[in-house]
Amino acid sequence: MSKRNVRYGAELRKRADKVDTLRQSLFPCPACGKKKVKRTGNSLWSCKSCGGVFAGGTYSLSTPSGEVAARLVEEHKNR
Numbered sequence: 001m002s003k004r005n006v007r008y009g010a011e012l013r014k015r016a017d018k019v020d021t022l023r024q025s026l027f028p029c030p031a032c033g034k035k036k037v038k039r040t041g042n043s044l045w046s047c048k049s050c051g052g053v054f055a056g057g058t059y060s061l062s063t064p065s066g067e068v069a070a071r072l073v074e075e076h077k078n079r
């Protein structure tokens with residue numbers, strides 16, 4: 001294996017690690033401010049503290065473009 005291939009593999013692993021960390025970490029809640037927001041589905045985030053559900057990016061609550069994409073999802077609140 002050439003040196004080039006080794007470096008390419010390391011880069012890939014580094015990127016995968018970063019994504020993994022983002023998926024597992026908790027984010028500050030836009031509603032209550034507590035760092036309890038966890039990814040629950042594709043682009044869906046829920047706060048373990050206040051129970052709020054937000055739509056955000058796939059791997060982090062805010063999108064790479066920097067805009068505030070998180071918004072409260074009114075999900076069957078009166079059920």
Ligand SMILES: [Zn+2]
Binds near residue numbers: 029031051052
């Ligand atoms: Zn909250």
